[in-house]
Amino acid sequence: MTSAVSSPPRTIRIGSRKSQLALVQTYWVQEQLQKSYPDITFEVHTMSTQGDKILDVALAKIGDKGLFTKELELGMLNGEIDFAVHSLKDLPTNLPEGLTLAAITERENPADALVVHEKHKDKQIETLPEGAVIGTSSLRRLAQLRHRFPHFTFKDVRGNLITRLAKLDAGEYDALILAAAGLGRLEMSDRIHQILPQDISLHAVGQGALGIECRADDSELISLLKAIEHPQTRDRCLAERAFLRDLEGGCQVPIGVNTEISGEQLTLTGIVASIDGQKLVQDSVTGEANKAEALGTQLAHLLREKGAKEILEEIFAVIQRGS
Numbered sequence: 527m528t529s530a531v532s533s534p535p536r537t538i539r540i541g542s543r544k545s546q547l548a549l550v551q552t553y554w555v556q557e558q559l560q561k562s563y564p565d566i567t568f569e570v571h572t573m574s575t576q577g578d579k580i581l582d583v584a585l586a587k588i589g590d591k592g593l594f595t596k597e598l599e600l601g602m603l604n605g606e607i608d609f610a611v612h613s614l615k616d617l618p619t620n621l622p623e624g625l626t627l628a629a630i631t632e633r634e635n636p637a638d639a640l641v642v643h644e645k646h647k648d649k650q651i652e653t654l655p656e657g658a659v660i661g662t663s664s665l666r667r668l669a670q671l672r673h674r675f676p677h678f679t680f681k682d683v684r685g686n687l688i689t690r691l692a693k694l695d696a697g698e699y700d701a702l703i704l705a706a707a708g709l710g711r712l713e714m715s716d717r718i719h720q721i722l723p724q725d726i727s728l729h730a731v732g733q734g735a736l737g738i739e740c741r742a743d744d745s746e747l748i749s750l751l752k753a754i755e756h757p758q759t760r761d762r763c764l765a766e767r768a769f770l771r772d773l774e775g776g777c778q779v780p781i782g783v784n785t786e787i788s789g790e791q792l793t794l795t796g797i798v799a800s801i802d803g804q805k806l807v808q809d810s811v812t813g814e815a816n817k818a819e820a821l822g823t824q825l826a827h828l829l830r831e832k833g834a835k836e837i838l839e840e841i842f843a844v845i846q847r848g849s
């Protein structure tokens with residue numbers, strides 16, 4: 527018989543990407559777990575992922591499935607690490623066989639934020655000049671902003687947050703759209719000029735939350751990880767992920783969401799947009815929060831009936847042609 531009290535203390539290896547944001551997130555998880563389990567040793571092991579290495583190609587063109595997660599997943603499957611900390615929005619909705627999403631942590635503000643070059647410090651997104659160069663590498667942000675602000679010029683921006691901000695400050699862009707959560711975690715919230723309201727930009731699935739992935743058969747670790755789970759965030763994110771999974775989109779398709787919980791009720795709003803911002807379908811569903819995934823599927827079906835299927839097929843064809 528084993529019990530938590532008598533078994534020897536275990537060393538648990540945490541896998542993380544090397545980017546500054548990834549490390550801040552991983553050290554936060556390590557610290558929370560260390561507080562809950564002072565007798566266990568938690569070690570951080572860093573790895574480079576494909577997404578960290580390919581920096582000169584637009585994300586939309588390399589395809590997204592597991593770009594930031596694959597190497598960590600291999601590390602778990604071959605026993606080098608025990609679990610991985612991901613920005614949940616970078617974690618594909620279908621995980622490799624043998625791995626599971628063990629916990630979802632409390633979400634930061636999931637909204638997108640506008641960061642401007644200092645010459646625009648008295649402007650808001652509504653008042654930036656015609657032709658302003660807006661940096662974003664996300665088709666979701668591109669499509670929604672193009673729809674609303676067709677007079678801007680959109681330009682891809684890659685690299686980690688620090689690199690992106692340096693490019694903005696050097697004048698390569700008039701403004702960037704970034705996740706408020708990423709800036710917050712790097713203690714750069716002072717760079718947030720405007721939080722984009724949901725009628726301008728619905729956020730990415732899972733944005734602002736961390737997803738902890740581990741081997742599906744490591745039941746001891748799975749139960750330990752429950753200590754850092756945030757049930758409301760989990761319900762919201764499971765609804766969002768079921769919606770995305772059903773539409774077969776990754777983080778690089780123009781699909782946005784919003785979720786709200788009121789009592790036992792969860793409301794999920796979703797949008798699917800064409801890259802040119804011309805076509806846009808949106809709807810919402812409300813139901814019991816404990817049936818989050820069913821709500822996601824329901825919304826996906828609703829949007830498909832409204833034309834989301836055609837929009838997505840067109841986008842996949844364009845991405846495959848590499849144009």
Ligand SMILES: NCc1[nH]cc(CCC(=O)O)c1CC(=O)O
Nearest residue numbers: 613616704705707708733734735
């Ligand atoms: N795809 C890159 C990525 N993955 C997670 C974050 C920020 C943190 C988060 O959304 O949880 C970012 C940067 C961004 O979108 O600005």
